[in-house]
Each structure stands twice: as C-alpha cells, then as structure tokens.
Amino acid sequence: MNGLTFDIAHLLAGSLVLISFMMLYQDRLFALINVFALHAVVLALSVAWQAYIQDAHHLYITAAIALVFKAIVIPVGLHRIIQRLGIHRDIETAVGIGPTMLAGIGLVTLSMVLMLRVTPEADPLAREDLAFALSIILLGLLVMVTRRNAVSQVVGFMSLENGLVLAATGAKGMPLVVEISVAFSILIAFIVIGVFLFRIRERFDSVDIGALDDYRGERR
Amino acid sequence: MNSTVALLLCGPAAFLASAIMAAAASRLAAATRLVYGATLAISAVLLVTAASHLAGNLGEASATLPLGLPWTGARFRLDGLSAFFLVVVNFGGTITSLYGLGYGRHESQPHRVLPFYPAFLAGMNLVVLANDAFSFLLSWEFMSLASWALVMAHHRDEANRRAGYIYLVMASFGTMALLLAFGLLAGPAGTYAFDAMRTAHPDRFAAGAVLVLMLLGAGSKAGLVPLHAWLPLAHPAAPSHVSALMSGIMTKVAIYGFIRVVFDLLGEPAWWSGVAVLLIGGVTAVLGILHALMEKDLKRLLAYSTIENIGVIFASLGLALAFKANAMPSAAALAFTAALFHVLNHSFFKSLLFFGAGAVLSATGERDMEKLGGLIHRLPVTSFVFLIGCVSISALPPFNGFASEWLVFQAILRSPELPQWGLKVIVPAVGGMLALSAALAAACFVKTFGITFLGRARSAAVERAHEVDRWSLAAMAVLAAFCLLAGILPGFVIDSLSTVTLPLVGERMPVQMAQPWLSIVPIAESRSSYNGLLVLVFITVSASLAAFFIHRFASHALRRGIAWGCGFPDAVPAAQYTAVSFAQPIRRVFGGFAFRSRETVDMPAPGALEPARLKVEMHDVAWEVFYQPITGAIDFATERLNHLQFLTIRRYLTLVFLYLVILLLVLALWP
Incomplete structure (x- = not known):
C-alpha cells in the first residue's frame, strides 16, 4: 500500500471522528441531524475508498447503502418527525458542552491507547481504522448519554452504528451479507424508534424522556 | 452396555414411571399401597442386583447413554464403591417402602408425598451410578429437589416452610460448591467424564481447593458443622419414613460424593487434607450430640444425632486420608472400612429410630418428649425395637454400632505410627472427641428411651395410644434384626467391603471370616480382637442367670407399702x-x-x-457466628442495590457506558 492511499483512508476516518465531535456540541436538533448527514456522507466516502484500495467491489454497495439511507432517508425522516412533533426550536443538552468535549477527548485517547496496545501485529491501516472506529462508537454512546431528547438519542445510536460499519469495512474479507443485515437492522430500528417516538408523544405530549421518569413517579 | 448396569438403570426409570403414575393416581384410595408396593419391588430388585455384584466381586461395569452433554454423554458406572452405596440406598428404599405401606395410610395429604417419594429414590440411585460430572450434578440436584418437595409436604405449617426455604438455600449452595469442585477437576480442557478426571492430576493448590469445596458441597448435604443448620429443621419436617430416608440414606449419598471425589478422582492426598477432615469430623460429632442432648423434640433429636454420626464417619475418612497420604495402606484400609461399616450401620439404626418416632407420632400425635412417657405399656413391640435401635446407636455390644465404632478406635490407635507431629497430636485429640461423643450419645439415648417409653404418661393422648400396624412393625423388626446381625457378624461385612477398599486405598483388611468363632481381628491377634457372638452369648447367659437367681433366691419376705402407692413416689x-x-x-x-x-x-x-x-x-452458636453475618450482609447489599431497579433510562445508559469505559480502561492499563 503506498503512502497516498493510506493517507486518504486515514484522513477520511479522522474526519469521521472530527464530525462525531461536532455532533457533541450541537444543541439544536436540525443542526445535529445535518451533522449526522455529513457524518454519513463521509462514512460513504470512506467505505468507497476502502472498496477501491481493497479492490472489493461489494463494498461499493455498502457505501451506496450508507449514502442513500443514512445520508438521505434517515435525516429527511428525522427532519419530518421533528417538524411534526414541533420540537425544532428545542435546545437541549443534559451535560454542559465543555465537560462533554473533555470526556470525548478522553474517550478518543482511551481508544487510541487501547487499540495500539492490543493490536501490535495487525496491518497498520486496519489498526488505525479500528482505533478511529472505536472512538466513533464511544462518542456515539456519549451523545446518547448526554442528551435528554429521544430524537438526539436516535442520532447518537445511528452514529454509533457508523463506527461499526467503519470497523467492518476496514477489516478485509467481511462478507457483504453482514453489512447489508447490519444496515437493514439499523433501518428497522429507526422505524421502530420512530413509531415509539410518536407513541411517547401521544401519551406524554413530549419526547423528552424525562417525561417517562415523571410518569413512573421518579425524581430525575 | 453391560447388562448389570442396564438393569440398575432400569431401576431409576421404573421409579420415575411410578412417580408419574403416583402423580396421576395419587387421589385414589389404593394409591398409597400401589406406590409403596411398586417402590418396594423395584428397590428389592436393585438391592439384590447390587448386593450380588458386591458379593461376587465382579469388578467394574459401565454404560454410556446418548443423553446429557453432547460430547460426554450420560455415563454410568458400577464399581465396588457404587455397588456398596447402592446396597445402602436400596436397602433403605426397600425397608422404607415396607414401612410406608403401613405408615403412609395415616398421611393426610398423600398426593403431596406419593409422587415425590419414588422420584427421590430415583435421584439417589442415579447419583451413586453417575460417572460424569454432568449426570452427577443433575441427579444430585434432582435428589435435592425431590427431597425438598417432601419436606414441604405439610407446607401449611409455618415452621415447615421456613425449613424448606433454608434447605433449598443450603442445597443450592452445596451444589454450587460441587459445581466449582468439578470445574477445577475438569481443568482447562473441560473433561467432565470421571474417567478423564481420574487420570488428570490437579496441582496441589487445585487439589486443596477441591477438598475444601467438597467439604462445603457434600458436607452441607451430609450435615457437617457449621453447615448443618438446615438438617435438624428439614429432616423432621418431612413425613417420618421420608425423614428416615433423608437422615439414614441421603446423608450417605453425600458421603458417597465426598469419597468418590476425594478418594477416587483426586488422586494421592496430601497429609494435611486428613487433618482438615479429621478436625471437622470430631467437632461435628461432639456438637451434634450435644445439640441432640438438649433437644426434646423426638425427631429433631434424631436429626441432631445424625450429625454426630456423620462426624464419626468423616473423622474416620480423615484418618483414612492421613494414612493413605503416608503410604500406610493397611491402616488406611482399616479406617476406611470402619467409615463404610458405620455408614451401613447408621443407615440401619437411624432408619429404625425414625420409624419408631413415626410410630409414636402416629399412635399419639406427639413429637415432644415432655408430653410422652410410659409408652412401653401401650406400644410394647415398638418399644422393644426402639430400644434395640437406642442400644445400637449408643455403640453398646453386641449390636452393630459398637462393632464399627470399635474399628474406628482401632484405627485411631494406629496413629503413633504416623510420621507427622501434627497428626500425632491431632488424631488422639480427635479420638478423645469421638470417645466423648460416644459417651454423650449413650446418655442421649438413655434420655430418649427413658423419657419417651418409661415412666408414666404425661398426656392424655399417650394413654389412648395403640400399637401401630403390622407393616410398620415388620419393617422395624427387620431393621432390629439387621442391627443385631451386623453386630455379631461384623467379619462378613468387613470381608464384603474388601472390594470397595482395595481400589480406593490400595489395600484391604485381613480376611475376617477365616477367624474361628466369628471373631474379628483388624490388625493382629496380639493387639486386639472382638467377638460379637461371644458377647451376645455372655450377655444372654449372664442376664438369664441373674434373672433366674433373682426370681429363685430373692427374699420372699412380705413387705408393706402405702395403699395404692404402686411404688410411685408421687401421683402427678x-x-x-x-x-x-x-x-x-x-x-x-x-x-x-x-x-x-x-x-x-x-x-x-x-x-x-x-x-x-x-x-x-441457649444460643445456636453456629447460626449466630456463620449465618447471621452472611444473611445480614446479603440483606444490606440487596437493600443498597435496590435503587438500581428504579433508575431513569439515561442513568441506565450511563451505567452501561461507564462500565464499558472501565472495562476498556482495565484492558488498556493491564500490564
């Protein structure tokens, strides 16, 4: 593998981590979804680049799925949901932006240290790729943990899944079936969560999951 | 597949079939008779099969069924040890079923007893036959659950529910310990067949851990102090014939498990393993009988006395371990034979005594000794056989208890030959404890018989009591006869046990039946010998002579007493x-x-x-020292963790996330 292909793969994976960071400090829902769409576009580029350098044509299909579903269908669907719910003006973070960013930096450091330690004999591209993928997964979890709104938790979940796809494509020889099934399970999860959002909303007039806790008679 | 093993495996299958039949037909009037008749027949066939295998010295036979773990199968094996314990189990099963034919008719809720009784017998048979860890644990747990169901037969009583709960907790704890022990024995390769465990020798640390786990697992089922707390609650709670099975037989199955692992699978023991077992056995014997002495509930007293006998057996097994570790096979064979002989004897007289207690219970409705008394006039036959049981368990010659305890003490007397100073000091100390417990046992059973059967009736129920039915009397009479037979023919039993001791400790006791006049000579003529027949003849002749002389030559002079005093000092x-x-x-x-x-x-x-x-x-020290801190800690922890039930969704997510991060941190920082 020559230096340029490696650098480009590195650049794309690194920018995915960067976009995950961008997700952390978006306090408007529309902005968050736009960043997520950007995330998915970069993911599709990264996967396509992997398809090109690994000469694995089925990865183009994965890239296409990422582009169509995650960059277009799901963000558009989420936009509509937010408009129908009328929560596009909401500002929400449960934890302040500063601590969240610090925690994110800590998580990325952790995943770098961990991956570089446990995979010393792996192929360097796969190694860096795995480290970035783990960072994205942890950052996605962090988004889920720091948000109170159900829609932004969905976005966190989706970005987490992007990390999984990145890890899967970085490793050579991952069958297409696995990726397609992951993509479809995500789509179905999206549909199910969407249905639930409306159900929650019908019941509580809000998608703030704190309402669920109030319903159970719990303090927050 | 060997035909004997196949026949023996048909037994549990037939038991299970009769359990299902009992569940279906338990509300019929004839169900009691049918079920106990069926178990009687099945146990008798199994008893004859196992006894002929043991007597014929037929070696080993095994079978594998395509059940259980896919790569191991359900393995079963019949060797000397399992044949002997099959004899114990099925003799108990036969005689208990005979007793049940009569006693079972008094049962108010037969549908709560009948289906589980054959299942219990099936479980015990399968434990003894099992030849891989999976079948062993499965049968063990099946046995525990079936006996738990029998303990809960009269669940309307609050005390029985508590007993059942404690029993269930302790049984689960014991099985967990056994599971861990087998896990260690299986090693990293995970070979759960006993044959493979036998060839793999664990290192010293693992062997020690297995010994401790077996003491916890088998010991909690057998009733070793301080794991005994459930036993005096659960055994008396079951119907009396089931109490006899649990106390007389199930504790022996636990001892079988201990012997199978520690003597057979674990390979060569370390000398200190003998010390641990000896000390626990001695303490168990003394504390068990002290508790029994303080007890006034007849069945609980018998349950505590079971703990004492288990202590004697374990002390003897510990002695065998110590001798085996020091390459003294003849002494090890002596101690091991003594333990097995006591296993057999205890199954005889403890069943007899529980049957007697059941007879008293069904005749009077009372278990409290302070409300009994004078039953010898109302239940003459029961009193007589109960007396034989009391004499046997008090280790008085010429009955069987004396023969086996005498052998234990003969083994203890060989302790000066042991090389380690620790053992030289500890073995005589344990011997002293066993002697103390034997004396206390005699006092305990003087009390039991005297208060229950002698004196005058302390309640109206006793005055209306009638002798129990013939089935029960027959069962008790057979057991009493066996107590006497094993006492005057100990040589026969010892010789039959040679096929058990030979493979496990590498030596057997000298042939005893060759001795003249049924004597037994465990070591050498010059050291000691015992002749039960001679003692019996002497006791019979001297007692007859004494009676004759008293009747013939006692003073015929007229004596005057208070009118209607009848020799009693007080009317109340x-x-x-x-x-x-x-x-x-x-x-x-x-x-x-x-x-x-x-x-x-x-x-x-x-x-x-x-x-x-x-x-x-009075305080139960074991309960306060061992159990209350544990239950307190568990209560405290559950009280604290209770909050986790009611977190918000985000907090659950945070917990999972933090846990993941911590795991990753550990992975990153691990050296």
Whole structure:
C-alpha cells in the first residue's frame, strides 16, 4: 500500500471522528441531524475508498447503502418527525458542552491507547481504522448519554452504528451479507424508534424522556 | 452396555414411571399401597442386583447413554464403591417402602408425598451410578429437589416452610460448591467424564481447593458443622419414613460424593487434607450430640444425632486420608472400612429410630418428649425395637454400632505410627472427641428411651395410644434384626467391603471370616480382637442367670407399702424426671461454650404470690457466628442495590457506558 492511499483512508476516518465531535456540541436538533448527514456522507466516502484500495467491489454497495439511507432517508425522516412533533426550536443538552468535549477527548485517547496496545501485529491501516472506529462508537454512546431528547438519542445510536460499519469495512474479507443485515437492522430500528417516538408523544405530549421518569413517579 | 448396569438403570426409570403414575393416581384410595408396593419391588430388585455384584466381586461395569452433554454423554458406572452405596440406598428404599405401606395410610395429604417419594429414590440411585460430572450434578440436584418437595409436604405449617426455604438455600449452595469442585477437576480442557478426571492430576493448590469445596458441597448435604443448620429443621419436617430416608440414606449419598471425589478422582492426598477432615469430623460429632442432648423434640433429636454420626464417619475418612497420604495402606484400609461399616450401620439404626418416632407420632400425635412417657405399656413391640435401635446407636455390644465404632478406635490407635507431629497430636485429640461423643450419645439415648417409653404418661393422648400396624412393625423388626446381625457378624461385612477398599486405598483388611468363632481381628491377634457372638452369648447367659437367681433366691419376705402407692413416689406425672432435667448436668458442663447458655433464677420476694421461675437461655452458636453475618450482609447489599431497579433510562445508559469505559480502561492499563 503506498503512502497516498493510506493517507486518504486515514484522513477520511479522522474526519469521521472530527464530525462525531461536532455532533457533541450541537444543541439544536436540525443542526445535529445535518451533522449526522455529513457524518454519513463521509462514512460513504470512506467505505468507497476502502472498496477501491481493497479492490472489493461489494463494498461499493455498502457505501451506496450508507449514502442513500443514512445520508438521505434517515435525516429527511428525522427532519419530518421533528417538524411534526414541533420540537425544532428545542435546545437541549443534559451535560454542559465543555465537560462533554473533555470526556470525548478522553474517550478518543482511551481508544487510541487501547487499540495500539492490543493490536501490535495487525496491518497498520486496519489498526488505525479500528482505533478511529472505536472512538466513533464511544462518542456515539456519549451523545446518547448526554442528551435528554429521544430524537438526539436516535442520532447518537445511528452514529454509533457508523463506527461499526467503519470497523467492518476496514477489516478485509467481511462478507457483504453482514453489512447489508447490519444496515437493514439499523433501518428497522429507526422505524421502530420512530413509531415509539410518536407513541411517547401521544401519551406524554413530549419526547423528552424525562417525561417517562415523571410518569413512573421518579425524581430525575 | 453391560447388562448389570442396564438393569440398575432400569431401576431409576421404573421409579420415575411410578412417580408419574403416583402423580396421576395419587387421589385414589389404593394409591398409597400401589406406590409403596411398586417402590418396594423395584428397590428389592436393585438391592439384590447390587448386593450380588458386591458379593461376587465382579469388578467394574459401565454404560454410556446418548443423553446429557453432547460430547460426554450420560455415563454410568458400577464399581465396588457404587455397588456398596447402592446396597445402602436400596436397602433403605426397600425397608422404607415396607414401612410406608403401613405408615403412609395415616398421611393426610398423600398426593403431596406419593409422587415425590419414588422420584427421590430415583435421584439417589442415579447419583451413586453417575460417572460424569454432568449426570452427577443433575441427579444430585434432582435428589435435592425431590427431597425438598417432601419436606414441604405439610407446607401449611409455618415452621415447615421456613425449613424448606433454608434447605433449598443450603442445597443450592452445596451444589454450587460441587459445581466449582468439578470445574477445577475438569481443568482447562473441560473433561467432565470421571474417567478423564481420574487420570488428570490437579496441582496441589487445585487439589486443596477441591477438598475444601467438597467439604462445603457434600458436607452441607451430609450435615457437617457449621453447615448443618438446615438438617435438624428439614429432616423432621418431612413425613417420618421420608425423614428416615433423608437422615439414614441421603446423608450417605453425600458421603458417597465426598469419597468418590476425594478418594477416587483426586488422586494421592496430601497429609494435611486428613487433618482438615479429621478436625471437622470430631467437632461435628461432639456438637451434634450435644445439640441432640438438649433437644426434646423426638425427631429433631434424631436429626441432631445424625450429625454426630456423620462426624464419626468423616473423622474416620480423615484418618483414612492421613494414612493413605503416608503410604500406610493397611491402616488406611482399616479406617476406611470402619467409615463404610458405620455408614451401613447408621443407615440401619437411624432408619429404625425414625420409624419408631413415626410410630409414636402416629399412635399419639406427639413429637415432644415432655408430653410422652410410659409408652412401653401401650406400644410394647415398638418399644422393644426402639430400644434395640437406642442400644445400637449408643455403640453398646453386641449390636452393630459398637462393632464399627470399635474399628474406628482401632484405627485411631494406629496413629503413633504416623510420621507427622501434627497428626500425632491431632488424631488422639480427635479420638478423645469421638470417645466423648460416644459417651454423650449413650446418655442421649438413655434420655430418649427413658423419657419417651418409661415412666408414666404425661398426656392424655399417650394413654389412648395403640400399637401401630403390622407393616410398620415388620419393617422395624427387620431393621432390629439387621442391627443385631451386623453386630455379631461384623467379619462378613468387613470381608464384603474388601472390594470397595482395595481400589480406593490400595489395600484391604485381613480376611475376617477365616477367624474361628466369628471373631474379628483388624490388625493382629496380639493387639486386639472382638467377638460379637461371644458377647451376645455372655450377655444372654449372664442376664438369664441373674434373672433366674433373682426370681429363685430373692427374699420372699412380705413387705408393706402405702395403699395404692404402686411404688410411685408421687401421683402427678409432671413431677417425673423430664428430658430437660436429664440433660441439665451436661448443659451445665458444656453449655457455656457450646450454646452460650445462661440460667437465671427469678425468685420472688418472701410473701409474694407469683411463682419462682428458672429461665434457660441457649444460643445456636453456629447460626449466630456463620449465618447471621452472611444473611445480614446479603440483606444490606440487596437493600443498597435496590435503587438500581428504579433508575431513569439515561442513568441506565450511563451505567452501561461507564462500565464499558472501565472495562476498556482495565484492558488498556493491564500490564
């Protein structure tokens, strides 16, 4: 593998981590979804680049799925949901932006240290790729943990899944079936969560999951 | 597949079939007779098969069924040890079924007993036959659950529910310990067949851990102190014939498990393993019988006395381990034979005594000895056989208890030949404890028989009592006969046990049946010998002569007494010697440390009208030292963790996330 292909793969994976960071400090829902769409576009580029350098044509299909579903269908669907719910003006973070960013930096450091330690004999591209993928997964979890709104938790979940796809494509020889099934399970999860959002909303007039806790008679 | 093993495996299958039949037909009037008749027949066939295998010295036979773990199968094996324990189990099963034919008719809720009784027998048979860890644990747990269901037969009683709960907790704990022990034995390769475990020798640390786990697992089922707490609650709670099975037979199955792992699978023992087993056995014997002495509930007393006998057996097994570790096979064979002989004997007389207690219970409705008394006039046959049981368990010649305990002491007397100073000191100390427990056992059963059967009736129910049915009497008479037979023919039993001891300790005791006049000579003629027949003849002749001389030559002079006094000092039955007053001197001596007992006398001032009161306060030290801290800690922890049930969704996510991060951190920082 020559230096340029490696650098480009590195650049794309690194920018995915960067976009995950961008997700952390978006306090408007529309902005968050736009960043997520950007995330998915970069993911599709990264996967396509992997398809090109690994000469694995089925990865183009994965890239296409990422582009169509995650960059277009799901963000558009989420936009509509937010408009129908009328929560596009909401500002929400449960934890302040500063601590969240610090925690994110800590998580990325952790995943770098961990991956570089446990995979010393792996192929360097796969190694860096795995480290970035783990960072994205942890950052996605962090988004889920720091948000109170159900829609932004969905976005966190989706970005987490992007990390999984990145890890899967970085490793050579991952069958297409696995990726397609992951993509479809995500789509179905999206549909199910969407249905639930409306159900929650019908019941509580809000998608703030704190309402669920109030319903159970719990303090927050 | 070997035909004997196939036949023996048909037994549990037939038991299970009769359990299903019993579940279907338990509300019919004839169900009791049908079920106990079926179990009687099945146990008898199994008994004959196993006994002929043991007597014929037919070696080993095994079978594998395509059940259980896919790569191991359900393996079963019949060797000397399992044949001997099959004899114990199925003799108990036969005789209990015979007793059940009569006693079972008094059962108020037969549908709660009948389906589980054959299942219990099936479980015990399967444990003894199992030849891989999976089938062993499965049968063990099946046995525990079936016996738990029998303990809960009369679940409307609050005390029985508590007993059942504690039993269930302790049984799960024991099975967990066994599971871990087998896990260690299987090693990293995970070979769960006993044949593979036998060839793989674990290192010293693992062997020690397996020994401790077996003491916990098998010991909790057998009733070793301090794991005994469930036993005096659960055994008496079951119907009496089931109590006999649990106390007389199931504890022996636990001992089988211990022997199978520690003597067979674990390979060569270390000398200190003998010390651990010896000490626990000695302490168990003394504490068990002290508790029994303080007890006034007939069935609980018998359950505590079971703990004492288990202690004697374990002490003897510990001795065998110590001898085996020091390459003294003949002494090891002596100690091991003594343990097995006591296993057999205890199954005889403990079943007999529980049957007797059941007969008293069904005749009077009472278990409290303070409300019995004078039953010898009402239940003459039961009294006689119960007396034989008491004499046997008190280790008096010429009955069987003496023969086996005598062998134990012969083994203890060989301890000076042991090389380690630790053992040289500890073995005689344990011998002293066993001697103490034997003496206390005699006192305990003098109390039991005297208070229950002698004196005068302490309640109206006793005065209306009638002798029990013939089935029960027949079962008790057979057991009494076996107590006597094993006492005067110990040589026969010892010789039959040679096929068991030879593969496990590498030696057997000298052939005893070749000795003239049924003597037994465990080591050498010059050291010691015992002849039960001679003792029996001597006792019979001297007692007959004494009776003859008294009747013939005693003074015929006329004596005058108070009219209608009838030789009794006082007219009120409550003024008789009671169980508690009998035990009082012993409580004063040992109670201080064994029970932390305190007596307080509440003496009213002169002229005051209230009665004076003597209050005795006793504590179960094992319960307070071992169980209460554990239950307290569990309560505390669950109380704290209870909050986790009611977190918000985000907090759950945060917990999972933090846990993941911590795991990753550990992975990153691990050296």
